[in-house]
Amino acid sequence: MRFLIVDDSSTMRRIIINTLNKLGHSECLEAANGREGVDRLASSLVDMVITDWNMPEMSGIEFIRALRANDATKKLPVLMVTTNAAEDDIKEALRAGVNNYVVKPFTPDTIKEKIAAALGA
Amino acid sequence: MTIPQEILTNLVTAAEEVFETMVFKPLVRLPPVESEASQRESGVVASVAFAGHRRGIVSIHSSLEAARDIAGAMLGMPSESVNGEMPDAIGEVANMVAGTFRNKLAAVEPASNIAVPTVTVGSDFTTKYSPTVRRARCPFAMEGQSISVELILIGDEPAPSRPH
Numbered sequence: 219m220r221f222l223i224v225d226d227s228s229t230m231r232r233i234i235i236n237t238l239n240k241l242g243h244s245e246c247l248e249a250a251n252g253r254e255g256v257d258r259l260a261s262s263l264v265d266m267v268i269t270d271w272n273m274p275e276m277s278g279i280e281f282i283r284a285l286r287a288n289d290a291t292k293k294l295p296v297l298m299v300t301t302n303a304a305e306d307d308i309k310e311a312l313r314a315g316v317n318n319y320v321v322k323p324f325t326p327d328t329i330k331e332k333i334a335a336a337l338g339a
Numbered sequence: 340m341t342i343p344q345e346i347l348t349n350l351v352t353a354a355e356e357v358f359e360t361m362v363f364k365p366l367v368r369l370p371p372v373e374s375e376a377s378q379r380e381s382g383v384v385a386s387v388a389f390a391g392h393r394r395g396i397v398s399i400h401s402s403l404e405a406a407r408d409i410a411g412a413m414l415g416m417p418s419e420s421v422n423g424e425m426p427d428a429i430g431e432v433a434n435m436v437a438g439t440f441r442n443k444l445a446a447v448e449p450a451s452n453i454a455v456p457t458v459t460v461g462s463d464f465t466t467k468y469s470p471t472v473r474r475a476r477c478p479f480a481m482e483g484q485s486i487s488v489e490l491i492l493i494g495d496e497p498a499p500s501r502p503h
Contacts, residue, residue: 229428232414233361272455301438301453304445321442322435323360 220245222262224255224269224281225299230322234268234299237326241333252281259291266336271300271311279314286315295336299324342475342492346444347371350397351477353439354488357432358481362412366479366486382406383425384459384466385433389441391451395492397437399429400476403460405484430456436488448497469493 221238223246225231235246247262249255253276255269267285271278278298285291295317300307303321311319317336320328351368358366382403388396401409403425404418410428411418421428433456441453459466468474468491478487 227427227431227434229410229413229424229431236415272453274455301435301442303438303442304450306450322438323357325360 219243219265220247220263222247222249222255222258222264222267224249224252224267224273224278226250226270226273230270230299234329237329240326241330252276252278252284255281256284259285259294264294266295266297266333268297268299271298271302271307279310282311282314282316297332297336299329342473342490343496346492347475347477347490349443350436350440350488350490353443354399354436354477354479356439357435358479361435362409362432364409364412364481366481369478369480372476372478382460382462383429385426385429385456386459387433387437387456388454389437389451390454392449392497393444393451393492394494395472395490397433397440398466398489398491399433399436399486400489401429401486402484405481405486406460408482408484426458426460430458433458440490448499 221243223231223234231248238246247258247264249258251273269278269281278300282296285294285296296315297318297320298311298316299320299322301322308319318332320332355366358364383401383406384398386396386398406425406429407418407421409432410421410425413428414424437453441451473492474489476487476489478485
């Protein structure tokens with residue numbers, strides 16, 4: 219599987235990539251915000267997007283809305299990884315079109331389970 | 340006016356969860372310190388402000404060496420190799436501690452919103468706030484090193500209310 223990791227923190231991108239590598243996924247693209255994520259997807263095919271919520275230029279929620287408005291990406295599985303865990307936050311993310319939701323801090327097992335759930339496994 | 344114990348317990352628990360899960364370095368609690376503790380020993384301060392039902396700041400204080408160890412542990416690299424990665428890593432720790440603290444409070448009261456982290460690196464500096472703020476510092480031992488998590492609350496304790 220090929221992943222696109224969208225997060226303004228290079229540390230969090232590295233942690234997620236290290237986690238995916240441990241789970242046997244070695245193909246990962248990176249973007250530092252939603253705008254870069256949209257540009258990446260215009261030129262690269264991926265199987266799943268993992269995105270943060272709070273980012274400069276284009277937030278994770280705006281990014282997901284942009285994906286869902288585009289025929290090429292409207293069915294792309296999206297996992298949101300964020301510290302926002304209030305009930306209203308999760309409702310807003312689901313309304314925007316996220317497939318599943320991981321609250322930081324997280325364990326590799328949580329990422330594995332949520333990826334499987336987002337893929338409908 | 341002091342910060343209620345249950346608020347500090349949420350902060351301490353949030354820090355412990357983040358360090359256990361994402362830094363892989365368990366924290367050992369030391370007694371909290373109320374009042375304006377000296378910060379001259381701090382080499383790195385990572386702060387995240389929050390606003391809404393409550394207003395304030397959550398800060399992580401550590402030595403430069405401890406901050407490099409934290410970054411190395413998070414990134415899976417030797418701390419001696421950590422250099423430019425440290426500010427982003429310690430900022431992300433502050434972001435996760437503040438976010439987890441905010442989520443714990445949001446279970447019993449309206450949620451506040453957190454801002455992006457700011458990181459200060461240096462020596463012989465202090466952070467000053469209005470004398471009307473309430474502040475408490477929660478020290479921890481981390482594998483032989485000292486770090487602390489500070490909470491600053493602006494304004495009086497809000498009236499009790501139900502979460503949204």
